[in-house]
Amino acid sequence: MTEDSRNFIRALETGNHELLQKVPRADVHNHAGLGGDFKSWTAKQGLDIEDCSHHFPDFTDFQAFVDKIYTYPWDRPTPQQNIDRIQSLYDATYELAVSDGVTYIEPGIDALVLDFFEGDIEKMTAALQKQKDRFAHQLEIRPDVGMIRVFPMEDIERRIYPCIDSGFFDALDIFADERHGPPEEFKQIYRYAKRAGMKLKAHAGELLDADFVRRSVEVLELDEVQHGIAAATSPEVMRFLSDNTIRLNICPSSNIQLCQVGSFKTHPLRILMDNGVKCCINTDDAIVFGQKSSDEFFNIYGTGLYTTEELDQLRLNGFPAS
DSSP states (O other): OOHHHHHHHHHHHHTOHHHHTTSOEEEEEEEGGGOSOHHHHHHHHTOOOOOOOSOOSSHHHHHHHHHHHHHTTOSSOOHHHHHHHHHHHHHHHHHHHHHTTEEEEEEEEETTHHHHTTTOHHHHHHHHHHHHHHHTTTOEEOOEEEEETTSOHHHHHHHHHHHHHHSOOSEEEEESOTTSSOGGGGHHHHHHHHHTTOEEEEEESSSSOHHHHHHHHHHHTOSEEEEOGGGGGOHHHHHHHHHTTOEEEEOHHHHHHTTSSSOSTTOTHHHHHHTTOOEEEOOBOHHHHOOOHHHHHHHHHTTTOSOHHHHHHHHHHTSTTO
16 A cells, blocks of 8 residues: 555544645546635635525526626626636636645636637637646646537537647547537547547536436547446446446535435445446536535545545546556
């Protein structure tokens, strides 16, 4: 057992948050525009947005809160206001990761951001690279580029192909309400990204069922699934994921606060692990759900359903070498 593993286990057993924050961790399901600390970000920006990090019975309620974070107090933000806001949120994401001891992150960056830079992909990636460089001595940043599945396909294609061709992004993702935008509509884009050498992810099984998880993996040839928790209802789908070594990038607090799971104790993570599905633990949208990476591990440990060794394996699963 490595020293990091020993410290991780000791931290959980003794409730030592400071020690756990010294143990390297990965966060591979993290939307960069929503990955920071709400209080510190609003204070730094001088904003009086009410903290609404609570349960969201309807996905549209969640989206309304997210839209407010992105745009308040403007009715129609200018391109420069959009750039300033999104970069402040990306900074907040990286700052929280560093302060919490995360050493590897795959931040999801929305291809929509290209519009803020008037379609200039070189200008956009230069700005994003500058941000990466400022944190490079503390945090390995391997960005995803994501598509909002509810947008018209012509708008998605106009943005996503320049992002893929730029070579800046390491992975492709698709997100937002999965009840819209079936995977078949994105097959061509995913094939293009695969030829470009990108890792392939997609949000699936957060709101829809186990069959949708398998269908997304098969149609898009996914390497990883963002969430994928609905797979726990199907032994056949779990066997498929296990046999094909498809990792699920789980976000427990997100699943609970979006009312897809009742509690940490009833979270399907235990079922998935017992059926051989590779999983790792992530934050999704820390600025909304109010939980850091270290908090997620303590929350899970507090259920009494997992050994410290199992949780350490979940920690290790998040790194590329795993």
